[in-house]
Each structure stands twice: as C-alpha cells, then as structure tokens.
Amino acid sequence: MVVNAAVDAAVFFLLLGAAVLGVTAADAGARADSAVVEDDRPDAVAAVLATSTATVNYSLAPGARRANVRADADEHGSVRFERTAGPEFRRTTRGSLGGLLARAAVGTAGFDGAPVTHARDDLRRAVDGAVQERISTVGLRVDALWRPYPGAPVEGRVAVGGAPPDGAAVDAATLTVPTGAKPLSPDETRDFASLSGAVADRTVEVLVPATRMRLALRDDAPVSTFARYRYARLAAELDAPVTDDVDDADTGTANRRLASALAPRVESDLRARYDSPEAAAAAVSASEVRIVVRAWDADGGGRGGAREPADSRAEGGR
Template sequence: MTSTVLDGVLCLLLISGAVVTVTTATPREATGEGRAPDVSSTLATTTTSVNYTLEPTTGDGARVSVDRTAHGTLAELLARAAVGRITVDGRRLSHARDGLGAAVASAVRGAIQENHTRVTAVWRPYPGPSIKGHVAVGARPPPDVPVHAATMTVSSGFPTRRDETRDAARARGIEGVADVVAEGFVEGLFPPTRTRVAAGGARPVSAVIRHRYRQATERFGVGRSTRLASGGVDDTNERLAAAVSDRVARDLGATNASARAVSERVGLGRVRITVRTWP
C-alpha cells in the first residue's frame, strides 16, 4: 500500500477489510455472465492496484495534482470509490477523487463481463440520508428480463460506532443518534492529529486538506478556520460535527421511526455492494 497520511485524511481512511478476506491473483480473463454469486466472489477475492490523481483546487483558484496508488480487493476498491463520491443533497462534496472512481471502474470491467452485469457500491451512513456515496459499473438491466442478485458488505473506513449509537438512542433519542453519526463522519473525514500534520506539511498535501475543509464547511454552512495546523482543526471539527448533526437529526426525524429503530440501521462503517446479472 503506497497511500500514506494523505489518504488516511481524505475520507477516506483506507478500507481495512471485506467480508471475504481470502485473496487471489487477478484472473487472466474476465468472468463470464455466470451467476451473481460468482461475480461477487470475483470482486471479493481479486486483488489489484490502481493509480489515480488527486486534483483539488486551492483557495486562490490554482490546481494541484497529487499522484496516488490504491491496492486491495476489487470490492474494497469499489467501497473506497463510493465513499470518495460523497454527495450532500445530491451535490458532490468534492470532485478531487474522480480519478479514483474512474480507475476502479476500469479495473472492475477488466475482471468481469460488463455486459449483462451491473455492480453498485452504496454508502448509506444512516436511514433516509441526505449524505451518502455511490458508484456503479455496468448498464442497468433491461426491465423485461430475470435478474439475479448477490450482495456483500465491505468496510467504509469510517468508524462503526454501533454500541455508541445504541446507547445514545436510549439516553437522548434521535438527537443522540445524530450526534454520534456526525462525530464519526467528521472523524473519518478529518482525523485531528493526521489532519494537523498534513495541513502544516508540503504544499501539495496541505492544499488537498484545505480543499477538503473548504468544500465541507461551505456545504454544511460552517465558517472555516484558517489555522488548521494549530488549534483550528479541533475547533473546525467541532463546529462541522454540530452542523452535520443538525442535518442528520432532520433526516432521521423524517423517517418517522423510533430512535431505537434508526440506531439499528446506522451504517456509517460499511458499504453495501450489489451484483446484478441477467441472461
């Protein structure tokens, strides 16, 4: 794995594991139409590396480029690409990682029969989310054919916080669940120690971090700190988490479900991958 502090900070914590942990060499030929479980197995057990470029825009409008390499199973890389395409109310949080999504999609196409197959990776951190991530490879199945499906769950890189979520639901209801989800979301995006180190480092890396902060704080209506290398990270993270919590509480309230019910459906730490195949 060649990703270092930068990828740990950009959401983007490196994916730590999949449901299936056995790995094999990348197959020489693409998997045929087959059954959905066969394609799912290929995604879970085929390892590869993809190269991509982070291209954020700095505060003065200039563009910087940082070359990265990601390694893992195809399922892990799909999960990482989904989290890298976070949207808020349908609008992308950042386009800096578009290269990762394209590289992962190309790798998946090389390992499966894209025709007659669609693979989707979806990150839904809580029920009814306005904050989510999604990536898809392959065309949608025709409406008049039988479709077979298989699913797996892969780590998103964000903290799971399952026990904390349940405790918060009992103690403080929907607002408590929202606080836990928001804190985990911000911690996953901007781990304090590593963010401070990266923000105070060389310009390409610091520019990426500041770009991420600028996009997040603007999208959630939070005034950003200009001194991220000092105490600004903790302060900005706290204000960002408060704003995110308000949004999450609003989304959860709209589901009309109980705090206990929504706490059981919090999925901050996982990405769901679905494979659909048809004749």
C-alpha cells in the same frame, strides 16, 4: 447465494493516496491480480470483488483544477492551488476490487448529489476500469454505496455497468466493506438527539478522518492544500466556522464543529422518517459501504425471478 469470502477492512486515506486496503480472505494471495469470473452468477462476481486485488493509477489534478475554477468565481471559503499538474498529483493505490470500489464511493461522497470535492474523480474512473478488466458487465451491474442512513443528504455512490432493463428477472448478491467508523453504542441510541449526534460524528469522521487529516494539513502542498480545501467545502456546506482550527491543524475541534452543525439536519430527517430512535438506529449504516452485484439474462431469457440479495457482512461492520 451467500458469499463466504471475508471482505477486506477498508481504512480510507482520502488525501494521502496510500494503499491500505488489505485483503483478509485466506485464499486471496493465490487469486490476486489473476482472478476472473468463471460465470456470471452474482455470488461468483461478489467473491471475486472481495478477494481479487488490483493496482490503479490516478491523478488528483482534476480536483485541483476544479478548486481553482471555484476560487476564480470568488466563492466564499475557496482555496487556491499554486499548481494543478505535475508528478506530485499522481497516485497509485492497490487493494481488493471491493475495497477500491468502497474507497471510490467514500472519496467522491457529497451532499445532495454534489461531491464535496472532485479530488477523487479520476480514482472513480480508474476503479471502474479495473473492475471491468476482471468482469464482463454484459447483463451485470455493480453498485457501491455509502450513506449514513437511507435517504441521508450525504452519500457516495459508484456504479459499474448499465442498469437492468425494466421487467428483467434479476439475481443479486451483497457484500459490505467497513469504513472504519465505530458502530453505535446503546447510550447513543436512547433518543433522537443522541442518535443524531452520533450519526453526525461518524459521518464527519468518514468524510474527514481526524488523525489522517491532521497529518495531511501538516504535509507539503498539494496534500495540505487538498486537506484545507476539503474542510473549506464542508464548512461552506454546513455553515460551520473551522478556518482557525484548520490553520492550527486542530482537526478534532474542526470535526466537532462540523458534526454539531450537521446534527440538527440529521435529527430532523430521522424524526421525519422513523417512528422511534430504535427504528432509526437499526437503519444507520455509516460504518459500512454496501456493494450490490445484480445480474440478468442479457439475451432476454429469465433467471428464475428476482431474488433478495445475499448479504456477506465483514467482521467489524455494523
């Protein structure tokens, strides 16, 4: 069940809300906005996710309100929004369904199950609705997962549909969407220390892309406030001093400080999980979001037994 359609290259505008998830499949234009799943096979569903586009509307206001609740509690590193509602909080974005799922997964990523911020909570709701408008989730589930490596403390996950029942025969297909993080180079995998630094660098770059965050910090509110708040939350999580760098919009230095604070945590984790740097490097997946489509017979019949997911890997992924 290999999905042959090329997956769009996703570049995540975490705070600016621009639509940058373009579809690269040759026949995407013909199927854009009107594509539906003609059967419930996971490869057919995955092909629609890769090639069918949608426009979603969402609001950043829930994130601003949650930030002010945190500020009212006088938590360290909090940032307050002067306003938490209005047209400046509304966003519209367009992309392939797979790209939108990937964007929502990264945008709501966090540590130990808690999002860094809640600015993208409404995006996740909107993307869930857009996917369910195209496909029936009866006997079907879609999971989009971004994580730097299996078991990493930071990850983002979006699920559409219910989980398969225990004992169900499940078919699956997989596609991947690149995050824009660079693949690892050989020099970065020679030992655990260099590998951990590289993984931390890419993790931070996915969470706060330096170039785009610099533009966000120089923009008007609420965009600049969201950028400062995101950095404040990461700084509090990683115990890294970045306030002065953020005030100067020096996102390169801020990101290096965050990555340096994260790297020891990553190294300890990788050493405990893997026998060698080579084995650990093979498991690193910071450069992609993995989307798995699972289907089963909702009426209780079998599908011929569980199968391994077919993997459609986009060019540019790790």
